[in-house]
Amino acid sequence: MKKKISPDTLMPLETYAKQRPAFREQVIAHKKNRALHLGDHITLLFEDELTIRYQVQEMLRVERIFEEEGILDELQAYNPLIPDGSNWKSTMMIEYPDEQQRRTELAQLIGVEDRVWVQVSGYEQVFAIADEDLERENADKTSSVHFLRFELTTAMKIALLAGACLSAGVDHSHYHFSCAEVSDPLRSALMADLSH
Numbered sequence: 689m690k691k692k693i694s695p696d697t698l699m700p701l702e703t704y705a706k707q708r709p710a711f712r713e714q715v716i717a718h719k720k721n722r723a724l725h726l727g728d729h730i731t732l733l734f735e736d737e738l739t740i741r742y743q744v745q746e747m748l749r750v751e752r753i754f755e756e757e758g759i760l761d762e763l764q765a766y767n768p769l770i771p772d773g774s775n776w777k778s779t780m781m782i783e784y785p786d787e788q789q790r791r792t793e794l795a796q797l798i799g800v801e802d803r804v805w806v807q808v809s810g811y812e813q814v815f816a817i818a819d820e821d822l823e824r825e826n827a828d829k830t831s832s833v834h835f836l837r838f839e840l841t842t843a844m845k846i847a848l849l850a851g852a853c854l855s856a857g858v859d860h861s862h863y864h865f866s867c868a869e870v871s872d873p874l875r876s877a878l879m880a881d882l883s884h
Contacts, residue, residue: 692767693741695759701752704745715742721873724778726804726858727865729793732778732836734874735769736881743769768820769835773883774845780804780816780834794829796862801834803860808844809853845882854878 699707719739724732733739744766753759771777780801784790801818808814816836840848848854854875857866870878 691737692770693737693744693763695756695763698741698748698759699745701749701754704749708745708749711742711745715739721877724856724867724870724874726856726867727863729783730800730804730858730863730865731781731783732804732856733781734776734778734878734881735771736877737770740766740770771881773881774840774842776806776838776840776878776881778816778836778838780818780836782830782832782834790832791829793862794832797860798827798830800830800858800860800863801836803863804836804856804858806838806854806856808840808847809855810847811841811844813859814838814840814844840882848879848882 704711715738719733722734722736722739724734726732744762747753747762747766748759751758753762769777769779782790782794782797782800784793801816804816804818805813816838818834818836820835820837853869855867855869858864859866
């Protein structure tokens with residue numbers, strides 16, 4: 689079981705205000721090795737303890753939350769986004785710069801969040817389990833942001849540790865994309881998310 693964030697490990701607001709520029713820079717650099725572009729319009733950002741810690745600290749700063757109850761509420765919302773050692777968790781962003789095009793595309797991409805997959809060479813595709821916290825689409829359109837979980841078997845983890853290739857993609861009637869193999873920096877980051 690991967691470690692979750694606890695209130696005593698968070699920076700108080702005043703401390704965070706001083707440390708924020710350096711911490712933000714660290715997280716931006718860290719995220720570069722955790723992003724996977726699936727075509728031109730879908731990006732997966734694979735979350736881990738550091739990326740979620742940053743989100744929590746930012747939320748506490750923006751909302752000016754310093755009371756224990758509020759902090760615990762934020763941790764209850766964000767801690768489930770940290771991988772558990774047998775899975776990967778990601779924020780999926782659907783990006784179209786033009787607002788009209790985005791509206792049109794989101795209407796055609798209903799269900800896309802359930803059609804994102806990863807595949808360990810020699811095993812079946814693992815499709816994402818999407819939006820476990822709340823529904824993010826309706827009858828008219830899907831959301832531009834989704835939260836995904838990819839649950840791996842022990843055999844898949846062993847194969848990855850032995851050097852098996854990892855690929856990913858989207859298999860939706862309106863959006864098809866697959867990459868033959870994820871980059872080495874991303875693969876290394878994802879391997880660190882798995883309990884050995």
